[in-house]
Amino acid sequence: MSDYFLRIYKDSDYHEARDLFASGLKEHINTAFRHALGLTHVWLPALAMLTLPMLNLMSITTLILAFALALVALWFSARYMYTSYINHALSDDMLDIDKYYLQRDGYCFWVAESARGEFMGMIAALPSSNPGGEKHLELKRLSVVKQHRGKGVAKVLCRRLIDFARKRGCEAVVLTTTLPQRDACKLYDKLGFRLTDNYYYPKLLSRVVDFRILAYQYDIPAASQ
Template structure:
């Protein structure tokens, strides 16, 4: 989608380009000599260079693709020349392959770090809840009434906030410990020596740059579904399409097995994962609290998604 708006009397020229769900917007104010440029390309994770050649000429070079925009203000005419070539298709510099025993330590480390990193996001969500604010305020007032000290009252609230952070961390650390002691203890045996199970890694420059697994739905649902598990990509390798490729690997695996859908679950704090699933065509099917007593108090929710595999004609 390419839209152009010209307002000659006000000397305002705006351009909006929507290229594969990316947004490129340009605003020119001739009278005030203002030129503004805004780029939002997948959360600004990919750099783009801008060079101003003339007061009315812009040139963009993104991965050897060209986006040129030229304004020529002559004799009250505003001719516009636009050249836009789609980025050239390049082969990814990573490969998706089956897990092997030499990946063991790297995979367990990637999994552990990928889960525990969500502690702070979950914590900030917890302290934003109205009932948590009310509880902290009540605690402050009770301590103030009892001790008459603002310092002690503030310390009590601070300790309570710290306790909430520890609660959220305990949830993730406990999940990691349980997983490392079960399916992640013997990955080869659990995932590669059982029918309906599989485990892949992404390899980049000789190191593990991501992981994903597939299992029958747990608990069993009676449906011919495949469950996506253990999707994780280290921070330094994100933004390269690895998570999308791993997710597609599970979908292809399910399709070849004749499954009707891929299902998965993730926590509310894993925002980037949820965005990826929705972008790839998953739909949210349910939301529930985590199965432990404190889950509802800290609003620790589990989101369930499903990708329906089209029936082959």
């Protein structure tokens, strides 16, 4: 017997849901930073700077300080890409979860709860706003509390959403995630989602740190006649 179950979101989940959403995304900041460090347009200028002390154009101390400042700026750039999105969501759909997801047709928000009453994870569904996606359902806000990962919670949440979409006559489930969210990408691959697009977040800074959005789609098989 499973030690957790899924249920519809309640107002008492509000603070845990918002906190999990924010903390879950912040976990990827360091991964995004390490990815940015490996970019050619980041490390190539850094290598070029190493020649400056040898040409007496910069002291070793100044070089070290410049490197340190560049690293700090790069980390804050990676951080900004996530925190700006978090702040937007917390003042948008995550501001009044009940009103946004439970009082509108085609929307829903589920919570995974342990047998002991612990908040374990969550997932949200809403009609896709993408052009040509009138019969597509969008998966959003999937996150699982760190100590409850590895128990199949995310997979069960996704399957609940897919079943919801199927019952509503949807043809596909779509979602977007970011490149550093590798575990999520692996999960979507295992569930049968396919990568359909790969593009930059609409901010100039996103190209500096290679902050890319990955779009996935799960095609719901047509019901047999």
